[in-house]
Amino acid sequence: MSSSNMGTCAACKLKHPINDLAAHVAACERRLKGDADSLQIVVGSPEFPEFWMSVEAQSQATLEALDRFLRKAWLECCGHLSAFTIGKQRYESYLGDFEYGEKRPLGMKRKLAELVKPRSKFSYEYDFGSTTELVLQVVGRLQCKPSRKAIQLLALNDPPQRICEETEECENSATGLCAYCSAMPICADCLRTHDCGEEAICPIVNSPRAGVCGYEGPTIKV
Numbered sequence: 001m002s003s004s005n006m007g008t009c010a011a012c013k014l015k016h017p018i019n020d021l022a023a024h025v026a027a028c029e030r031r032l033k034g035d036a037d038s039l040q041i042v043v044g045s046p047e048f049p050e051f052w053m054s055v056e057a058q059s060q061a062t063l064e065a066l067d068r069f070l071r072k073a074w075l076e077c078c079g080h081l082s083a084f085t086i087g088k089q090r091y092e093s094y095l096g097d098f099e100y101g102e103k104r105p106l107g108m109k110r111k112l113a114e115l116v117k118p119r120s121k122f123s124y125e126y127d128f129g130s131t132t133e134l135v136l137q138v139v140g141r142l143q144c145k146p147s148r149k150a151i152q153l154l155a156l157n158d159p160p161q162r163i164c165e166e167t168e169e170c171e172n173s174a175t176g177l178c179a180y181c182s183a184m185p186i187c188a189d190c191l192r193t194h195d196c197g198e199e200a201i202c203p204i205v206n207s208p209r210a211g212v213c214g215y216e217g218p219t220i221k222v
């Protein structure tokens, strides 16, 4: 799999290597600033490191708001359950159906700023079956203009180039991902002789959930 490892700042639209983007965002002249405290949180995929984003969480941001944002940006296919793990505590999106005596997880009403601080690392799972796992790190504090949007996108990785993996020889750009073959990238030529059928082919979208459970792509953009 090849990857550009570049990303774009949402405020100034300049491209930077992903490794420098969090620092760029903190210093970016075009980013809206104000006198309210916020946190810069970097989100990545341990399985697919080419996917990366930076978000700003205002002081009123709850886990629920971050969950909603991550779903729109990278994950939502059919309303699966999700959970954050911060330290030893789990916070789940749905709190119904518990066995008597079972330890009840907490919900997502808590405010992020009460649970994490700069350098905190935590994790997130979407869909407890075909799970997409994300890791999050608070990289620092920012000053923001208070807004109704508790979570805002600061920067996002550029879409990675995907090369067909149907055969060793094929070097064509992939046009889809086969969901039945573990989200394998495949080109239009190879697709003609691939056995899984049209219904198995998912679009290549800019998300670590591409090719999983019929995921169709983000509903927000940089």
Ligand SMILES: [Zn+2]
Pocket: 009, 010, 011, 012, 013, 014, 024, 025, 028, 029, 030, 031
């Ligand atoms: Zn910028």
Ligand SMILES: [Zn+2]
Pocket: 077, 078, 079, 080, 213, 214
């Ligand atoms: Zn699904």
Ligand SMILES: [Zn+2]
Pocket: 178, 179, 180, 181, 194, 195, 196, 200
């Ligand atoms: Zn297949």
Ligand SMILES: [Zn+2]
Pocket: 164, 165, 166, 167, 170, 171, 172, 186, 187, 188, 189, 190, 191
């Ligand atoms: Zn091919």
